Amino acid sequence: MNVKMRESAMESQAKSNGKVIVVTGTPGVGKTSISRRLAEVLNALHIDLSSFVIERGLYMKYDEEAESYVIDEERVIEELRKVIEERELVIVDSHYGEIIPEDYVTLVVVLRIDPVELWNRLIKRGWRKAKVRENVEAExxxxxxxxxxxxxxENKVFEVDTTGKEVSEVLNEVLRIIRGEGISGHRIDWLNIKNLSELEEVIRVLSEVN
Ligand SMILES: Nc1ncnc2c1ncn2[C@@H]1O[C@H](COP(=O)(O)OP(=O)(O)OP(=O)(O)O)[C@@H](O)[C@H]1O
Ligand SMILES: [Mg+2]
Structure with a gap:
């Protein structure tokens, strides 16, 4: 078997084994809200990875400065494998989606949101402005x-713009992607979508935060 054939065999094997749909995106974008509904509709198991890590103590320490847990990757992967092996279909909802072993992953949905809407949502959550800024910049x-x-x-990754949409609308878009009706790849680039004055306004707001 030449290298190309082997690669393509491995690819199809990976596809047939894949039983995890990863829902990822910047904190606050709506991953948990969407994943919960998606799991109900598909009769799948929903794993909210942050809760999974905390409930099972799969972290090394709490990083005060970053205000987040430093996860123990090896143990997280080991525990995830056990749970995933037992199920037909699993939705893993995580900001840190890359941790799921590649051979399990059938597709990745990246929820996107207009950075201005994200700013407002995270401020409403009561987050410190520096933390809000960090996440808005990431978006x-x-x-x-x-x-x-x-x-x-690129072929496994699908973006969904959630800006101004109800959970049910976003859910329908995700279901379309699962049915194979989506277009993969990086399509939502706020730096291109927003015009110059909108971008200047975003940058002005962000730069006011120390
Ligand atoms: N489509 C939506 N429209 C309006 N508000 C939404 C939508 N989806 C989620 N929200 C609200 O935004 C907030 C964040 O949602 P959620 O907890 O689902 O985000 P998350 O991506 O899981 O966040 P985290 O990364 O912190 O876990 C919640 O208050 C939720 O009610
Ligand atoms: Mg969440």
Whole structure:
């Protein structure tokens, strides 16, 4: 078997084994709200990875500065494998979607949101402005999409713009993608979508935060 054939055999094997749909995106974009509904509709298991890590103690420490847990990757992967092996279909909802072993992943949905709407939502959540800024910048720069494409390849990654949409509308878009009606790849780039004065306004607001 030449290298190309082997690669393509491995690809189809990966596809047939894949039983995890990863829902990723910047914090606050709506991953948990959407994943919960999606799991109901598909009769799948929903794993909210942050809760999974905390409930099972799969972290090394709590990083005070970053205000987040430093996860123990090896143990997280080991525990995930056990749970995934037992189920037909699993929705993993995580900002840190790249942790799921590639052979399990059938597709990755990256929820996107206009950075201005995200700003308002995270401020409403009562987050510190510096933390809000960090996440709005990540959304502006498409960090989650880029990470997902690096980990799983462009063909498995699908973006959904959630801006101004109800949970049910976003859910319908995700279901269309699962039916094979979506277009993969990096399509939502706020730096291109927004005009110059809108971008200047976003940058002005962000730069006011120390
Ligand atoms: N489509 C939507 N329209 C309006 N509000 C939404 C939508 N989806 C989620 N929200 C609201 O936004 C907030 C964040 O949603 P959610 O907890 O689902 O996000 P998340 O991506 O899981 O966040 P985290 O990364 O912190 O876990 C919640 O208050 C939720 O009610
Ligand atoms: Mg969540």
């Amino acid at each position: 502006l720069l498409s960090i989650c999409t880029i990470n997902a494409m690096e980990a799983y390849g």
